[in-house]
Amino acid sequence: MGQKVYVLGGYQTDFGRNWSKENKHIVAMFREAVNGALQSTKVEAKDIEVAHVGNFAAELYAMQGHLGAFFLEADPAFAGLPTYRHEAACASGSISILAASAEIEAERYEVACVLGVEQMKTVPSKIGGDYLGTAAWYDLEAKGIEFPFPKLFGKLGDEYDKRYGLKSEHLAGISAINYANAKLNPNAQTRTWYMNLSQANSKDDTNSVIGGMIRLSDCSQVTDGAAAIILASEKYATKYAKKHGLNLKDIPYIKGWGHHTSFIRFEDKVAESKDNPYILPHVRQTALDAMKRAKIADVSGLDGLETHDCFTTSEYMAIDHFGLTKPGESWKAVENGTIALDGKFPINPSGGLIGAGHPVGATGVRQALDAYKQVTGTAEDYQVKGAKNFATLNIGGSGTTSVSLIIGR
Amino acid sequence: MTREIKKVVLLGANGTMGFGSGTLFTGADCEVHFLARTKAKAEEGLIAAKKLVRSNTVGNKVTLGSYDKDLEKSVANADLIFEAVAEDFQIKSEFYEKIDQCRRPDSIVATVSSGLSITKLAEPRSKSFQKHFLGLHYFNPPHVITGTEIILGKETDPTLIDFLIDWCAKNQQRVMVKTFDRPGFAGNRVGFKVLNEVAQLAEKYGPAYMDAIIGPYTGRAMAPLATIDLVGWDVHRAIVDNVIDNVTSESDEAFATYHMPEYMRDLLEDGTLGNKSGKGFFKRVEKEKFVLDIATGDYVPVSSVSVPKPAFIKEMKFLHNVGKYKEAMKIFAEAEGPEALIAQKVIGGYISYSFHRVGEVTEDITAIDMIMGMGFNWAPPSVLVDTIGLKETVAMMEKAKVLVPLALSKALSKNSKKPFFNHPQVNIGKFFVAK
Numbered sequence: 001m002g003q004k005v006y007v008l009g010g011y012q013t014d015f016g017r018n019w020s021k022e023n024k025h026i027v028a029m030f031r032e033a034v035n036g037a038l039q040s041t042k043v044e045a046k047d048i049e050v051a052h053v054g055n056f057a058a059e060l061y062a063m064q065g066h067l068g069a070f071f072l073e074a075d076p077a078f079a080g081l082p083t084y085r086h087e088a089a090c091a092s093g094s095i096s097i098l099a100a101s102a103e104i105e106a107e108r109y110e111v112a113c114v115l116g117v118e119q120m121k122t123v124p125s126k127i128g129g130d131y132l133g134t135a136a137w138y139d140l141e142a143k144g145i146e147f148p149f150p151k152l153f154g155k156l157g158d159e160y161d162k163r164y165g166l167k168s169e170h171l172a173g174i175s176a177i178n179y180a181n182a183k184l185n186p187n188a189q190t191r192t193w194y195m196n197l198s199q200a201n202s203k204d205d206t207n208s209v210i211g212g213m214i215r216l217s218d219c220s221q222v223t224d225g226a227a228a229i230i231l232a233s234e235k236y237a238t239k240y241a242k243k244h245g246l247n248l249k250d251i252p253y254i255k256g257w258g259h260h261t262s263f264i265r266f267e268d269k270v271a272e273s274k275d276n277p278y279i280l281p282h283v284r285q286t287a288l289d290a291m292k293r294a295k296i297a298d299v300s301g302l303d304g305l306e307t308h309d310c311f312t313t314s315e316y317m318a319i320d321h322f323g324l325t326k327p328g329e330s331w332k333a334v335e336n337g338t339i340a341l342d343g344k345f346p347i348n349p350s351g352g353l354i355g356a357g358h359p360v361g362a363t364g365v366r367q368a369l370d371a372y373k374q375v376t377g378t379a380e381d382y383q384v385k386g387a388k389n390f391a392t393l394n395i396g397g398s399g400t401t402s403v404s405l406i407i408g409r
Numbered sequence: 410m411t412r413e414i415k416k417v418v419l420l421g422a423n424g425t426m427g428f429g430s431g432t433l434f435t436g437a438d439c440e441v442h443f444l445a446r447t448k449a450k451a452e453e454g455l456i457a458a459k460k461l462v463r464s465n466t467v468g469n470k471v472t473l474g475s476y477d478k479d480l481e482k483s484v485a486n487a488d489l490i491f492e493a494v495a496e497d498f499q500i501k502s503e504f505y506e507k508i509d510q511c512r513r514p515d516s517i518v519a520t521v522s523s524g525l526s527i528t529k530l531a532e533p534r535s536k537s538f539q540k541h542f543l544g545l546h547y548f549n550p551p552h553v554i555t556g557t558e559i560i561l562g563k564e565t566d567p568t569l570i571d572f573l574i575d576w577c578a579k580n581q582q583r584v585m586v587k588t589f590d591r592p593g594f595a596g597n598r599v600g601f602k603v604l605n606e607v608a609q610l611a612e613k614y615g616p617a618y619m620d621a622i623i624g625p626y627t628g629r630a631m632a633p634l635a636t637i638d639l640v641g642w643d644v645h646r647a648i649v650d651n652v653i654d655n656v657t658s659e660s661d662e663a664f665a666t667y668h669m670p671e672y673m674r675d676l677l678e679d680g681t682l683g684n685k686s687g688k689g690f691f692k693r694v695e696k697e698k699f700v701l702d703i704a705t706g707d708y709v710p711v712s713s714v715s716v717p718k719p720a721f722i723k724e725m726k727f728l729h730n731v732g733k734y735k736e737a738m739k740i741f742a743e744a745e746g747p748e749a750l751i752a753q754k755v756i757g758g759y760i761s762y763s764f765h766r767v768g769e770v771t772e773d774i775t776a777i778d779m780i781m782g783m784g785f786n787w788a789p790p791s792v793l794v795d796t797i798g799l800k801e802t803v804a805m806m807e808k809a810k811v812l813v814p815l816a817l818s819k820a821l822s823k824n825s826k827k828p829f830f831n832h833p834q835v836n837i838g839k840f841f842v843a844k
Contacts (some may be wrong), residue, residue: 021630023843028732032838040833073731173416183582186834192555192582194436194462198469206463 002078006237006253007407008043009376010229010369011036015189015357019224026062027070029117034074037113042228042244045077048230049109054096054116055086055361060131062119071113089135090310091396092116092363093227094259094403100122100231101254110236116365117226120306128222132360135397137264147210150219151203152266152398153311154212159228159270159279160316161213164328168213171312172200175217175354178309181341182351184381189221189357218312227366249409252375255389256294256406257284266398270364277327280399284321290391290404299323302406303387304345304374306367308395309352319347341382349374364394365402371407379403412572414488414517416581420476420504421493422454426521429551430493431455432462436552437580440545442483447477464551476504481511491545491825493521496647499612501530511537517569519545520732523644524593524651527562539564542555546594547583548784549640556784557583558594560719586776593648595770596780600787601648603759607633608645608668608673608690612749616690617714619699622752625842626726627741628788629683638689642673642682660769662812663762672703719748729843738797739843742805750809756793760802763790764814774816789838791829796837799825 012032033218038045044189045118053067088094093116100112132149133142142148160166176197177387182188196271200217207215231254232240241248260282261271269280278284296302299322302392307322309315319330324338324345333339339347350356353363371390373379389408395401410692417434421427422443424582431454434441443458445451451473458467474483474691484490488509494500501520508518514537520530523546531542544560557577561570570587577583588595603623611619611634620632637645651671656665683689692708699708728737742753764779771777778789788840792803803821806813820827830837 014839017836017839021842022839023726023730024732024838028838031732032836157527192552194432194464194552196436196466196469198466199464202464202466206465206467208460220696255431 003107004234004253005101005104006232006234006251007368007372008230008232008237008240008251009037009041009372010186010365011040012225012227012366012369014187015225015359016191017224018121019119025056026064026117026119027073029119029224029226030067030070030115031074033115033117033228034071037230038075043111043240045075047080047111048081048113049111049186050100050103051078051081051083051113051115052096052100053083054087054092054094054114054297054365055085056089056092056118057131057134057360058117058119060134061122061128063324065355067117077167087361088401089396090308090358090360091122091364091394091401091403092361092367094368094392094394094405095364095401097229097231097364097368097405098257098259098403101257104231107233110233112231113228114231115226115228116302116359116362118359118361119224120222120359121224123214125222136266136403149398150214150311151211153215153313154210155266156191156317156399157213157313160313160328163279166213166316167331171200171213171218171316172197172333172335174309174312174315174339175200177340178315178348178355180225181331181382182355184341185351185356186230188351188355189223190351190355193249195377195380199338199391214311214313220310220353220358223359224351225357225359225362225366227362227369229365229369229372250376252372252407252409254405255408256290256292256296258289258404259402260286261401262399264397264400269399278321280317280321283317283325283395283399283402286402286404287322287391287393290406293387294406294408296389296406299345302345302389302391304349304384305393306350306370307347307348307352307393309354310358310395312354314395314399315347317399322391323392341384346384349379349384351382364392367392367394368407369406371405375408413665414576415439416487417489417491418444418483418487419491419493420434421495423450423457424454424493424495425478426549426551427493428454428458429461429549429641430491430521430547431471432458432467432552433547433581434491434536435467436462438470440470440472442472442474442487444476444478444483447478448473448478451475461550464556473808480507482510484511487511487512487516490516490518491521492519496522496525496644498525498530501525505530505534505538509534517573520540520584521545521547524597524648526592527560527565527590528656531562531564536564540566543569543573544576544590544594546596548596553582553695554784554786555582556586556596557781558586558588558596558784560588560590560594562590585782586771586784588771588776588780589714589769591770592652595766595777596784597648598652599651599763599766599777599781600757600785601645601815602663602666602762603755604633604637604645605649605669606755608637608760609666609668609670611690612670613674614751615700615703615714617711617716620690621716621722622748623755624722625844626722626729626737627752627756628793628840630786630811630842634690638683638691640683641685642677642689642729645669646674646677662765663758666758717748718746719746721746721749726843730843732838734796734841735798738793739801741812742797742801753805754777754809754811757802757806757809758788760793761811761814764816765812767816774829780783782835782840785838788837790831792837792840795828795830796824796841
């Protein structure tokens, strides 16, 4: 890796809010998140040299494109600012971070603002489910299918079951941990929802099947929200540390990253991996690349993970793909408490997508912000004690685009 | 001794606040004994609780019983006795007498009362009861609204309050607010002042006009008269009358705004209770919305009522819509015209009344801010001052002839830049609804 890219902090909106009920345009979310990030980091708008937006489908949900331009609405001091908008389905937030950090590494700019944003409660859930289908190959995998994505991730569960065996109670265990962690997170969407292990295990009409092994409690939420972070070069971070009486060593940086793309169709992914112990080998490679670049030998060098649990099966997959267990043995980490908040390797202390919420384009940025909070000891009630290196895994589509970051000190 | 809450007895399990609160205790992994007049009534409460939170697992932790058969035994075994029976002093007192005879000496007795005096309710009881009795006021619906008041009586052991504040925050995700034992406590005292004042003004201007002028754009999830319809006119009467009966015009500068309008009393007698009776200030017939004509008592289609649409409201709604809350609220404070003046008087009055209650209903303005924000879903008074601007707020209050609180005039004379509301975890933008 070239120049170090520091993370100065950021801001997340309360994912429990329904911005349509407040009758708000997506720009309101934009303003609150960007201004929140500037205020919490004490970086002035005039210091930002470039800005990137991650967003999946504002054209569909909010009838609004050209999102980069809205930085100027957040603060007139951004007039003239170079901006980008990036899309890679649910990984849109992370690829925005990659693009911004590449610019800092290349010494084009010293300070970047990265915003992930999605307003999803503008439409009924069935229509929203159809929009999400565009993250798959729409005509072949989603058109005319009600809620295509739970069905695709249900197939991931089926594939695990076929190759290694999979019990629904282990998926329920993942769900229950995420919901329990979310109760500790003041920005989590589900923090007051009635959910626990027995509800996640229940098989009655309050927890109906959505697709394959996926029940209601296995799904992430339809969420409105935004998250913004400020990235900086070593040169700026040094000045920043001095100005605010900090030690540069205490400011986290992006130690490593991984980024791969697989076939868009789920059945093509499975066909590709039929002789591989890892069902989604490109995701596995993404995790390995991030650790290699961070000079971390294996998962034991990490203090936890904010992973993409759009459904419990995707977190189940992340467990063995990160190497926490042997392939197909993720259930062990659920059963023995490894991934719980007080376990050896906590996963999703924030509550993840299931508990904290999943505003699609914002998720990757929210994960990076939570990793930042963990390694700076500012995650409050959901703090992983003594965390120094924290990973993220953000996935677009049915395991199609995967991005992992390792943020640490 | 390490105090624990594992076993809870719930009295009034078939009432809305009863079964709603019950889910907070089962969700906190407590065993909860649902009690009502009959076991069948208690079961109705459990069914409603399951429906409320969409989970049948509520039942895993619940046993059912009746007062006659089960109260004595279950109270004797409980760590917490949670009373949610009718909001009536006499009825509550009778239950406390029974509880006093069979409770464990260390068990907590809490009432969900929304404003009756905790001290007076406990007065006839044993020393031990008085020491362990307190108010735990969840707001409706409790599984959604997190703001919760906790109220000490004169003899309540303060360590119990500290314990419960921590316990409810950790196990029930509550935002806990400590209030003094005053009529209506803090939230209802401040909130119903505004609601009743709007009901008074409706007599002159009409309900549709008032809900348009004091609409969500002024910093609330729902317009005031629609809120009274939701709460219920009977509940509204109980709350404002309790304040009238126990507060004087000497101690409360806005006492007059607490008199419930006669038209409301008359209609209440004829069965107008708000949404629960199908008619209040508003009613719906199929898809059409009707509004009460106060002079005649008839309902007319809302669409037939002419409501002025002043430019400042339109402009503010647009600014809220795009997230420019400060700009919007500045326009509010500086707007001219009859509608603006009414709105400024009500909102300025809300800020003024809140600051003037500090020391009487809570220790500080933060407690009032938190209960108005998290219990009522209204922009907390301090958020309004910060968003409008201190200088502009004071100017608006002076123009509207509202008493300027000392805290504001002092801060202004010192040219203070310090925000009144400082809770970064609260998204203040959510209070400014673009409707």
